[in-house]
Amino acid sequence: MTNFEIKLLSLHEVSLWSRADGRHDNWPVVYTLDDGERIYIGESANAVTRMRQHLESEKKRELRSVRVVVGETFNKSACLDLESMLIRLAAAEGRFKVLNRNAGMSEADYYNRQLYQQIFEDIFQALKVEHGLFAKEIDEIKNLSTYKLSPFIPLVEDQCLVMSEMIHALLQKAQYRQSLTAVLLGEPGSGKTVLAIYLMKLLADVQRSGSTSDLDLQSPFGELFVDDIRYLLRSWKVRLVVPQQSLRASIKKVFQRTDGLDATWVMSPFEVGASEDFFDLLIVDETHRLSRRANQASAELNRKFAAITSKLCPDKDFEAVTQLDWIKKKSNHQILMIDPMQSVRPADLPFELQMDVVAEAKKAGTFFHLSSQMRVRAGKDYVGYVRAILSDDEPPSRLHFPDYEFRLFWEFEAMRDAIRAQDSKYGLSRLLAGFAWPWRSKKDKTAYDIVIDGCALRWNTMPTDWIESPNSVNEVGSVHTVQGYDLNYAGVIIGADLYYDENKKRIEVDRQNYFDRKGKEGNKAQGWNVSDEDLRSYVLNIYSILLTRGVIGTYLYVVDDAMRRYISRFADA
Structure with missing residues (x-):
């Protein structure tokens, strides 16, 4: 399509290079x-002109090596797209620390x-093979968690709108010295985690910005890079709270290699509660996975939960305190990413409390909803379809997803082999x-945990x-x-742990075949147990x-x- x-x-040779061809100083280009x-x-x-601006930048004048990509049919839109693609790939691979802001993504x-995107792949190959940039x-690179959790993921229209409204609400509260508790509701794959990471990078860039010369002020969040907002946020302590250990570790890796961010800014709820700092803003991902008072994963965490609760909430019923109370005590503003349908243990925030949080945000005008589906190619209908299959309100008919493979296997070995084949391909x-x-291999490394039709796995x-290990x-x-995470x-x-009762026409849970001890453990001190209906909801x-x-x-x-016969009504075999 285009050559x-x-x-x-070198940075100083650009002006000489421009004289060789008029396109060099009056043509859309991408450069590194x-x-x-x-x-x-x-x-x-x-x-x-752009290179002259970079020469005036203390940080960029030291970047001596310049590569300019010129295409015969390049236009502004194509260049923005190529720029975005290269930024995200470079940041995810991690060979370089990427100095870009993300306000224009x-x-x-x-x-x-x-x-154009076909040509971009050729340009990438040239930058990789001939120039050694990748x-x-x-x-x-696209399969790396650092790519999927990148602060440089371009936002779609729905995400941009929600982000803009959320930031506006935050700044308005901050200007009047009022507190904000905002709630962002989103189904699996709607981009809650991505938005949280993007917001962390955006606010960090605003805080340390000194010039708008590197920024297109017409970009989605360019209006934030002004003196008044920079002054307002200048000393803010902003942190991202992630309850899950694995996801938290992956996000820390992203922050460690991102200019303007720091891995220590990604915290567990326990780290927030124990910190001596008071935070201006806490962004909580997977808020539904915050814990209430329950038996924690270790005796040490039980002691920490008690100590933090006693320190932060001395006047509140000890047994009723949750980590959400810690978050509110330790910060002036909170942004809570939530989906009550993703609670998986009794120790998670109670469903009723989550719904109260949502209701309060709606009443205050600080409730936001993400409706886009960013993960599954089948679109947002697929998430609702799956949830309906697993509910008491089954879908009226089978849905087909042309761009997605939803397939039921009648033999386990065939599915295992199919997954391995797809892993080799994609x-x-x-x-x-x-x-x-049960997790037998945790203590006996030679043992197998899951044995189905002669296939043994751990x-x-x-x-x-784990996903990238x-x-x-196997x-x-x-x-x-x-x-x-995405797969x-x-x-x-x-x-x-699940079976289908053909008489009741209902999916039921088998408590005896559910082996997550914490997943069915109640709290005697609070007087609540995990009923079969509770356990069914979690499973x-x-x-x-x-x-x-x-x-x-x-x-x-x-x-x-x-259960297999029931599922076969809704999935291709």
Whole structure:
């Protein structure tokens, strides 16, 4: 479609280069500046003027190596798209520390975009092979958690609108010295975690910005980079709270390699509660996974829960305190990312409390909703379809998703082999299961946990970064290792913890075949137990989460015969 060239220059040679061709100072281009460790990626219709601006920047004048990409049919939209693609790939691969802001990262369609994107892959290959800016292939980088959790993910229109409204509400409250508790509700794959990470980077960039010369003020959040807002936020302590250990570790890795962010800014609820600092803003991802007073994972955490609660909430009923109370005591403003349908344990925030939080935000005008589906190619209808299958209100008929593979297997070995085949083809394809098997291999490394029709497998051997670990394709992950993550293909095993009662025409839970001890443990001090109906809700939520991890497709095997027959009415075989 278009020819392109990549010219390697020094920063001071750009003006000489521009005289050779009029397009060089009056044509849309994409360029990179690097010093071997740091990189800045930009676009401009006037490369010479832009380079002069960079020479005036203390940070960028040290980036001596310049590469300018010129295409015969480049236009502004295409250059913005290429710039965005290269920024995200470079940040995810991690060979360079990317110096860009993310204020201009938004998703926009334009004429012949698909054709341009084919050329972009050729440009990437040239930058990789001939210029050494990349080491991995595009598909390898796209399968990294650092790509999927990147602060440089372009926001779609729905996300931009929600982000803009949320920031406006926050700044308005801050200007009048009032507190804000905002709630962002979103289904699996709607982009809650991505929005939280994006917001952390955006606010950090605003805080340390000194000039708008590097920013297109017409970009979605360009209006934030003004003196009044910079002054308002200048000393703010903003932190991201992530309850799950695995997801928290992955986000820390992203922050560690992102300019302007710090891995210590990603905190557990316990770290927030124990901190001596008071925070201006706490953004809480997966708020539904915050804990209430319950038996924690270890005796040490039980002691910490008691100590923090006594310190922060001395006047409140000790047994009624939750980690959400800690969050509110430790911050002036809170943004809570939430989905009550993703609670998976009795220790999670009670459903009623979550609904109260949502209701209060709606009353205060600080409730926001993400409706887009950013993960599953089948679109947002798929999430509702899966939830309906696992509910008492089953779908009236089978739905088909042309761009998505939702397939039921009658033999487990065939599904295992299919997942391995998809992993060889696309990467990032994993087996997942509910807690229908005890974790024997935790103590006996030679033992197998899950044995189905002669196929023997172990639970995940890595508590963090399991998805990217070398042997994960031969293991089985749980909700605790995949909640918040994307897979290309998910092979979900519904175990004997669920069965279908054909007389009642209802999915039931089998408590004896559910082996997450914390998943069915009550609190005697508070006087509550986990009923079979409670446990059923948690188990159904777990499987709903597992069935919405796959971007390209979801495979399914069901242990219970009647349950398999029921599912076969709604999934292709």
